[in-house]
Amino acid sequence: MPARFPILLVATLGGLLFVALAGVLWGTAQISWADRFAILMRDETAPRGLSLIVWQWRIPRVLAVGLIGAGLALAGALMQTALRNPMADPYLMGLSSGASAAAVAAIIWLPTGMTDRLGVPLIAFLGAALAFVMTIGLSQRRGRMPDPLVVILAGVAVSLMFQSLTAFFLYVGDPHATRNAMGWLMGTAAGTQWHEVPMLGLSLVVVGAVALRNANALDATLLGEERAQALGFRIGRIRLLIFVATVLLTGLAVSVAGIVGFVGLIVPHMARLLTGARHRVLLPLTMALGAVVLITVDLLCRLLLAPEELPLGVLLALFAAPPFILILRGIRHAA
Amino acid sequence: MLHDPVCRDAALCIRNLSVFVDGRGVVQDASLSVPKGEIHGLLGPNGAGKTTLLRTLYRATRPASGRIEAFGREMDSHSHGEWAQVLGALVQSAGLLAGLTPRDIVEIGLEAKGLGRGEVRRRLDEALGIVGLTDKADQSAERLSGGELQRCYFAQLLACDPQVYVLDEPTNHLDLHYQLVLLDEVRRRGRTVLMCLHDLTLAMRYCHKVYLMQSGRIVASGAPATLLSRDMLMTHYRVDAQFRGASLDVTGPV
Numbered sequence: 001m002p003a004r005f006p007i008l009l010v011a012t013l014g015g016l017l018f019v020a021l022a023g024v025l026w027g028t029a030q031i032s033w034a035d036r037f038a039i040l041m042r043d044e045t046a047p048r049g050l051s052l053i054v055w056q057w058r059i060p061r062v063l064a065v066g067l068i069g070a071g072l073a074l075a076g077a078l079m080q081t082a083l084r085n086p087m088a089d090p091y092l093m094g095l096s097s098g099a100s101a102a103a104v105a106a107i108i109w110l111p112t113g114m115t116d117r118l119g120v121p122l123i124a125f126l127g128a129a130l131a132f133v134m135t136i137g138l139s140q141r142r143g144r145m146p147d148p149l150v151v152i153l154a155g156v157a158v159s160l161m162f163q164s165l166t167a168f169f170l171y172v173g174d175p176h177a178t179r180n181a182m183g184w185l186m187g188t189a190a191g192t193q194w195h196e197v198p199m200l201g202l203s204l205v206v207v208g209a210v211a212l213r214n215a216n217a218l219d220a221t222l223l224g225e226e227r228a229q230a231l232g233f234r235i236g237r238i239r240l241l242i243f244v245a246t247v248l249l250t251g252l253a254v255s256v257a258g259i260v261g262f263v264g265l266i267v268p269h270m271a272r273l274l275t276g277a278r279h280r281v282l283l284p285l286t287m288a289l290g291a292v293v294l295i296t297v298d299l300l301c302r303l304l305l306a307p308e309e310l311p312l313g314v315l316l317a318l319f320a321a322p323p324f325i326l327i328l329r330g331i332r333h334a335a
Numbered sequence: 336m337l338h339d340p341v342c343r344d345a346a347l348c349i350r351n352l353s354v355f356v357d358g359r360g361v362v363q364d365a366s367l368s369v370p371k372g373e374i375h376g377l378l379g380p381n382g383a384g385k386t387t388l389l390r391t392l393y394r395a396t397r398p399a400s401g402r403i404e405a406f407g408r409e410m411d412s413h414s415h416g417e418w419a420q421v422l423g424a425l426v427q428s429a430g431l432l433a434g435l436t437p438r439d440i441v442e443i444g445l446e447a448k449g450l451g452r453g454e455v456r457r458r459l460d461e462a463l464g465i466v467g468l469t470d471k472a473d474q475s476a477e478r479l480s481g482g483e484l485q486r487c488y489f490a491q492l493l494a495c496d497p498q499v500y501v502l503d504e505p506t507n508h509l510d511l512h513y514q515l516v517l518l519d520e521v522r523r524r525g526r527t528v529l530m531c532l533h534d535l536t537l538a539m540r541y542c543h544k545v546y547l548m549q550s551g552r553i554v555a556s557g558a559p560a561t562l563l564s565r566d567m568l569m570t571h572y573r574v575d576a577q578f579r580g581a582s583l584d585v586t587g588p589v
Contacts, residue, residue, distance in 0.1 A: 086433050219443045222435060226428040227488070230393040230501075231447040232419025277434030278443075 005281045008274055012288040016066070019295045023062035026299065028306045029053050056194070064192040065298045066291035067200040068257050069267075071249040073290025074208060076264025077271070077283060081218050082242040083148035086327065089265040090250040093151070093243075094158030096261065098131020099124040099254040100185055101162040101169070107181040108173035120184065121255030127162075128251040134158050136243065186311030189257045189298050196256050203252055207245045208287060214238065215279040222277060260312050262320035263290055269327055342404045346371035346527040347392075347422075347499050352401030354387050361387045363551040365401075369499075369527050369544075376538045376559070377531040379548035380572060385531035386427065388548070389503050392529070393424040405499050420448065423497035425488055425505050437463065437479070437487045438472040444491035462494035465520055467513070481508035489517050502530035506537060535563055535572075536583050547571060 025036050031050050038046035039054045075090040082088075090096075103124040138154035139147070166185075170178050211218065217238050220228040228235045253260060271286040294312075297319065301310040342348035345368035354362040362384045369375045377385045390396045392403060394415055403410040405421050413421075423444075441462055445455045463469045466486035471479065479487065485508045492500065500521060506514040514534075518541050521528060532538045538545050539559045547555040547562065549571060555562060565577045575586040 080433075216443070216446050219439070220447060222433075223440065223443065224426075224428050226390070226393075226395050226426040229395045229415070230419065230424040230426050231444055232414075232416040233447070234415050272434040276436070276439065278439055282434075 005275050005285070009281075009285055009288065012285060012292060016288055016292050016295075019292055019299065020062050020066060023065070023295050023299045024054060024058050027053070027058055027302055028309075060194045060197055061189050061192045061298070062295055063197050064200055064256060065189045066295050067197070067204055068189070068253040068260065069263055069290040069292070069294025070287040071200065071204045071207075071290070072253050072260060072263040072294075073267035073271075073286045074204070074211070074283060075246045075249040075253075077268035077279075077286045078211060078218070078242045079246055079264070080268055081221050081279070082239050083151055084222065084224065085148055085152060086269065087265070088148075088152060089261075090246050091259075091261055091264065092159070093155040093246070094131035094135045094162060095128040095247065095250045096254060096259050097159040097162035097166070098134075099128040099251065100259060101165045102127025102130070103184055103258075104166050104169045104173075104181040107184065108169050108177045125251040125255045128254055129247055131158050131162055132243070132247045183311070184258045186258065186313040188301075188309065188311050190309055192256060200252055200256065203248050204287070207249055208283065210241070211245070211283055212280065214241070215283070218279040219277075257312065260294070260316060262316050262324070263294055266320050266323050266327075267293055269323070342368060342402075342407075345369060345404070346373075346406055347529060348402075348404045349388075349392075350402040350404075352388065352391065352403065353399045354384075354391055354396055355399045356387065356396070361551050362391070362398075365548075365551075365553050367529075367546055367553065367556070369529055371527050372525045373543040374522060374528040374530070374541050376542035376545040377529065377548055378535070378538060378545050379531075383548040384551040385548050386503055389424070389501050389529070389531060392422060392501050393426070394418060395426075416447075419497075421497060422499040422501060423492050423495050424501040425492050425503060427503045427507065433477065435476045436473050437468050437476060437483075437490070440476060440487050441491045441494050444495045448495055458494040458496075462490040465493055466490040466517065482510060482513065485509055486513060486517070493520065496524065496526070498526060500526050500528040500530070502528065504533065505530055506532070506534060535568075535578075536581065539563060539578060539581055539583075 024040070025031075029050060031039070031054075035047060035050055036054075037043075039051045042051075072090065076088075079088045079090055079093070080086055103120050106118070106120055106123045135151065135155045135158045138157065139151040170181060173181065217228070217233045220231050220233045221235060221238055223231075225235050228238075250264075267290045268282070268286050271282055271289055275281045275285050297315050298312060301312055301315050304310055304315075342350065347369040349365060349367050352362055352365045353360060365384075365388060367375065377388065379385055387396060391398050394410070405418075408418075408421060410418060438459065441459050442455060445458055450458070460469070463472050466489050468483065468486055468490060471483065476484065476487065489505065502521075505517065505521075509517065514537065518537065522541060532542075542559050544556060545559045545562055546553045547567065554571075555567070560578070563578055565575075568574050568576045569589060573589050575589050577584050
């Protein structure tokens with residue numbers, strides 16, 4: 001374990017606390033400092049309207065965004081390990097495209113009553129799961145382990161198919177429904193509610209705990225299939241576990257906040273540069289960094305064009321492009 | 336547990352092993368046994384099935400039929416983890432190593448064995464010293480040369496020090512100095528070893544017994560000095576060459 005890991009983790013958790021507080025204290029509504037503290041302390045004198053904004057609107061949103069950021073970063077790190085490819089990302093498996101196509105189809109085609117009863121999140125989750133099953137199905141070879149590169153290419157193929165479906169739905173759909181669907185596609189954490197938080201938290205804790213318990217096996221996976229097997233690890237099982245965990249984390253994230261790309265790709269890289277690739281240290285740092293990044297970006301989304309809100313996806317892509325290009329250059333350099 | 340009587344005195348024993356890949360018999364009815372502390376070599380031209388046979392031993396491939404025992408333990412009746420405690424392998428394969436250092440690579444092997452911290456540290460330092468990577472222990476593995484990487488994986492195996500060593504082309508990418516240093520170290524430890532080799536002079540130098548594989552079958556076996564005759568090299572390796580003592584005089588291909 002690198003000596004600087006404890007310091008890094010404490011610093012990141014400190015940063016997390018800071019941005020989480022900032023996310024709760026700042027927003028479109030102007031609140032005086034005295035009121036801010038009164039609201040946080042649940043003081044009787046706090047203005048009721050503002051208190052409602054903070055407790056029913058900002059706090060669940062910051063919590064959800066933090067959990068989603070941590071979950072997507074964790075899913076990305078696990079996926080990069082499973083496929084032994086630094087460009088792997090949960091969304092590469094076709095998950096986001098499947099979720100988008102399903103959600104857009106539901107928003108545009110299904111009667112409103114039915115969409116409301118089922119909920120767009122659930123429909124999106126099912127779409128993600130379907131795309132995932134297709135990707136894995138396409139990359140299976142009889143009696144042999146799927147080649148990581150084939151999995152990625154299958155994911156690209158499945159993504160393309162669902163993207164064209166999404167485009168088709170948007171093209172033929174009526175303008176009002178289309179605008180709704182576009183909003184969902186770009187990803188937003190606006191309107192997150194308390195009841196969505198426990199589900200996100202529970203899935204993150206369970207997947208995180210299982211992954212950390214199997215940190216040795218994940219480390220061995222990095223050395224390659226053959227070497228991991230020679231060390232006594234059953235790599236097929238590890239991969240399956242990772243894939244299921246990824247669908248769970250990504251599907252839930254997509255269902256709550258829409259499409260939030262790049263977190264799963266960039267954050268694990270930052271963590272790996274800081275602390276190395278051993279999962280015992282990499283995963284906690286990745287999760288904490290993911291939460292920090294997404295809470296920060298979400299806060300900026302709320303503040304930059306206030307009172308209008310920017311979609312999460314737009315700002316994220318903007319921030320993620322430079323590091324993405326750096327990673328790409330780094331890989332070419334290594335090769 | 337019932338033992339195959341032929342296997343009773345062997346530390347590593349393979350009986351009638353057949354392996355199919357895509358319906359093709361890559362290893363067919365292979366049997367061999369290595370007594371405790373001996374080094375045996377698998378020889379043969381490219382595509383003879385040497386690597387597949389070794390892969391079956393460290394459970395990267397499932398055999399269609401046959402029986403494998405190591406120190407009286409039957410492979411199929413042990414979990415992958417238990418089996419890896421007895422038999423360790425040096426594998427031919429590249430891996431993406433983003434963010435890993437040589438220290439990490441050796442440590443991953445040792446932690447898989449479930450050793451305590453102090454023991455991990457001791458073995459780690461010793462193994463990195465043997466392969467000459469102490470200075471580069473904390474450098475990114477991506478920046479190592481092919482030979483240094485091979486030494487790094489060799490260090491992992493030496494640190495784990497299993498009872499049975501399975502080595503697939505252990506001298507790949509290594510310069511002559513390290514070929515001799517590392518194989519000397521393996522011999523010094525007195526473990527039971529099965530390895531495949533292309534370098535016949537190394538086979539002559541280190542192996543107690545060699546097997547010649549051809550099209551998935553073991554077609555001949557014996558002490559290297561007897562087996563590696565001019566006729567055999569002509570027939571199976573398609574070279575005109577002859578051993579004089581430990582050195583190979585090569586005339587050319589035929």
